[in-house]
Amino acid sequence: MKQHLLFLTKQAVRMMLLLICVSIAAFFLVSLSPVDPLQANIGQAALGSMSQEQIAKLNEYWGVGQPAAERFLAWASDFFRGDMGLSLLYRRPVSEVIAVKFANSIWLLAIAWVISGAVGFCLGALAGMKQGTWVDKAIKGYSLVIASTPAFWLALVLLMVFAVWLKALPVGLSVPIGMEAAGVTFADRIRHAILPALTLSITGISNITLHTREKMIDIMESDYVLFARARGESGWSIFKNHGFRNVILPALTLQFASISEIFGGSVLVEEIFSYPGLGQAAVTAGIGSDVPLLLGITVISAAIVFGGNLIANMLYGIVDPRIRKGGAGL
Amino acid sequence: MDEKKIILEIQNLSVSFQQYDKGFGRTDLDVIRDLNVTINEGEMVAVVGSSGSGKSLLAHAVLGILPYNSVLGGTILYDGEELTQKRKEELRGNEIVLVPQSVAFLDPLMKIGPQIRKGKNDSESKRKLDRIFEGYHLKQEVQELYPFELSGGMNRRVLVSTAMMGNPRLVIADEPTPGLHMKMVRRVMSHFRELADQGAGVLLITHDLEQALEVADRVAVFYAGTTVEDADVKDFAREETLRHPYSKALWRALPQNGFQFISGTQPYVKELPKGCPFGPRCEYFCEACEREIPYREVRGGKVRCISAE
Numbered sequence: 001m002k003q004h005l006l007f008l009t010k011q012a013v014r015m016m017l018l019l020i021c022v023s024i025a026a027f028f029l030v031s032l033s034p035v036d037p038l039q040a041n042i043g044q045a046a047l048g049s050m051s052q053e054q055i056a057k058l059n060e061y062w063g064v065g066q067p068a069a070e071r072f073l074a075w076a077s078d079f080f081r082g083d084m085g086l087s088l089l090y091r092r093p094v095s096e097v098i099a100v101k102f103a104n105s106i107w108l109l110a111i112a113w114v115i116s117g118a119v120g121f122c123l124g125a126l127a128g129m130k131q132g133t134w135v136d137k138a139i140k141g142y143s144l145v146i147a148s149t150p151a152f153w154l155a156l157v158l159l160m161v162f163a164v165w166l167k168a169l170p171v172g173l174s175v176p177i178g179m180e181a182a183g184v185t186f187a188d189r190i191r192h193a194i195l196p197a198l199t200l201s202i203t204g205i206s207n208i209t210l211h212t213r214e215k216m217i218d219i220m221e222s223d224y225v226l227f228a229r230a231r232g233e234s235g236w237s238i239f240k241n242h243g244f245r246n247v248i249l250p251a252l253t254l255q256f257a258s259i260s261e262i263f264g265g266s267v268l269v270e271e272i273f274s275y276p277g278l279g280q281a282a283v284t285a286g287i288g289s290d291v292p293l294l295l296g297i298t299v300i301s302a303a304i305v306f307g308g309n310l311i312a313n314m315l316y317g318i319v320d321p322r323i324r325k326g327g328a329g330l
Numbered sequence: 331m332d333e334k335k336i337i338l339e340i341q342n343l344s345v346s347f348q349q350y351d352k353g354f355g356r357t358d359l360d361v362i363r364d365l366n367v368t369i370n371e372g373e374m375v376a377v378v379g380s381s382g383s384g385k386s387l388l389a390h391a392v393l394g395i396l397p398y399n400s401v402l403g404g405t406i407l408y409d410g411e412e413l414t415q416k417r418k419e420e421l422r423g424n425e426i427v428l429v430p431q432s433v434a435f436l437d438p439l440m441k442i443g444p445q446i447r448k449g450k451n452d453s454e455s456k457r458k459l460d461r462i463f464e465g466y467h468l469k470q471e472v473q474e475l476y477p478f479e480l481s482g483g484m485n486r487r488v489l490v491s492t493a494m495m496g497n498p499r500l501v502i503a504d505e506p507t508p509g510l511h512m513k514m515v516r517r518v519m520s521h522f523r524e525l526a527d528q529g530a531g532v533l534l535i536t537h538d539l540e541q542a543l544e545v546a547d548r549v550a551v552f553y554a555g556t557t558v559e560d561a562d563v564k565d566f567a568r569e570e571t572l573r574h575p576y577s578k579a580l581w582r583a584l585p586q587n588g589f590q591f592i593s594g595t596q597p598y599v600k601e602l603p604k605g606c607p608f609g610p611r612c613e614y615f616c617e618a619c620e621r622e623i624p625y626r627e628v629r630g631g632k633v634r635c636i637s638a639e
Contacts, residue, residue: 224434226435227428228437230395231423321439
């Protein structure tokens with residue numbers, strides 16, 4: 001029990017340090033950006049027609065001229081008290097903006113995460129078991145092609161095929177245009193999420209597949225599989241008794257660690273499909289110098305990714321008897 | 331001696347690996363050539379050779395688990411019939427069983443009980459394993475352990491238990507006692523002796539001649555991928571009753587016989603001499619040794635040496 005408490009405390013401290021570092025990095029990157037928030041958000045023409053007092057007020061609103069360190073410390077002290085500040089662009093509390101965007105994104109991310117994990121695992125395990133056969137070559141070939149395909153390009157191709165040519169799916173957004181919020185059905189939401197989720201899944205699959213395949217090949221070449229074959233086991237029996245058991249552990253770790261990739265991928269994909277999620281909000285906040293929103297999103301994303309990795313770590317302890325039973329830790 | 335039935339007969343077995351060199355060259359590495367071993371029912375035959383002589387491959391060849399880039403030659407007869415790959419796959423794990431070197435050959439993430447039962451959960455398999463464990467004085471709780479939790483004394487018996495799940499008629503033990511002290515070795519060997527006494531043929535693959543002499547009925551001496559002599563254990567009592575110069579050298583290297591070593595090392599498969607592989611280290615070396623050496627009967631044993639008589 002004491003051991004577990006120590007572990008959790010350690011992890012919590014680590015997470016705090018990570019979040020502090022990430023927010024500092026994000027903040028100073030934004031403050032180094034040459035984008036003038038006034039010009040970016042109000043426009044050259046509008047700025048020209050404003051009086052000096054108005055511009056001074058706007059400058060104060062966007063924090064122009066204030067020392068960066070001072071602004072960061074002000075933000076950080078508020079954040080520690082639970083106040084994530086106001087989004088300068090949306091003029092609403094950052095926490096509220098993130099909650100809305102996150103609710104949109106989570107389905108996209110979750111579907112892509114589950115599909116890429118499940119399909120990637122199956123393909124990788126199959127390819128690894130059948131190493132060298134045409135099945136393996138086909139799966140490996142597919143994965144390598146997809147792994148070297150940029151997500152945004154794939155998104156554009158899918159968009160062209162399904163939305164423009166076949167007109168089977170909507171071009172973008174998360175709900176139909178011009179419809180009242182009350183009239184939006186669950187089916188509408190699903191239809192709008194299909195293409196972006198598909199893009200994220202397809203690009204996520206190859207990574208999981210290739211890693212699972214490698215691991216599976218190692219297992220198939222291990223002494224214990226050799227011995228299992230010497231004992232008359234083959235094919236399905238080897239997979240059921242030895243392959244699955246040994247490959248699931250690294251696969252789970254990979255799956256939880258891949259949250260960061262899905263998250264990263266969602267930024268581009270949401271941009272292309274104009275999907276109003278967390279990724280798109282991050283881009284908008286970055287370009288528009290909406291520092292509180294950007295920092296809020298950065299910190300939340302970092303926390304989620306950290307959480308994923310933490311779960312992966314803890315799963316090792318639960319699934320692997322060598323660690324769970326506390327004997328010979330690896 | 332009454333005539334016992336031959337269970338395994340290996341005639342001129344060869345195992346070679348295809349190796350690709352830089353460019354387009356391909357060489358065939360003959361790791362085993364002209365290996366001849368015969369095992370009768372109820373007999374324990376030790377194949378003795380130093381490491382790198384290709385001993386483990388012999389076990390893998392009989393079980394049909396050689397790597398895919400290897401080529402198998404010669405004939406293996408099991409129960410009088412040719413042992414084809416298909417037959418190996420049918421028989422292995424049941425009639426033909428392997429006892430591996432160490433628990434590293436067990437799946438680290440599978441509990442001992444289910445692993446020995448190959449995942450089978452029917453009551454018959456369970457009863458059988460319970461009986462086997464009783465026979466080897468293993469507590470039934472051991473079935474619930476993972477391989478890493480076994481103690482040194484347990485894991486030998488667990489490994490032998492894996493062989494007993496089938497109905498073994500041929501047991502192949504591949505270096506079953508690496509790094510064990512003599513008391514343990516004797517105990518492990520007694521398990522194999524027991525199997526032989528119950529009627530199975532036991533092929534013991536080892537580098538330790540002393541050990542082999544204690545338990546085996548016959549010893550096949552293996553040098554650089556070839557069997558150079560097949561002799562009864564009692565022939566090892568004196569140097570004169572042995573036939574091949576390498577066997578004699580091994581005999582002289584035993585502690586009780588003076589611990590004498592001969593110079594030189596076993597040649598690597600790529601640099602094998604013509605004719606007799608032992609030629610360059612042999613005191614009786616002559617020109618004729620560079621030609622094909624027949625495997626012939628001499629004084630009730632077999633030898634691959636032209637000067638033996």
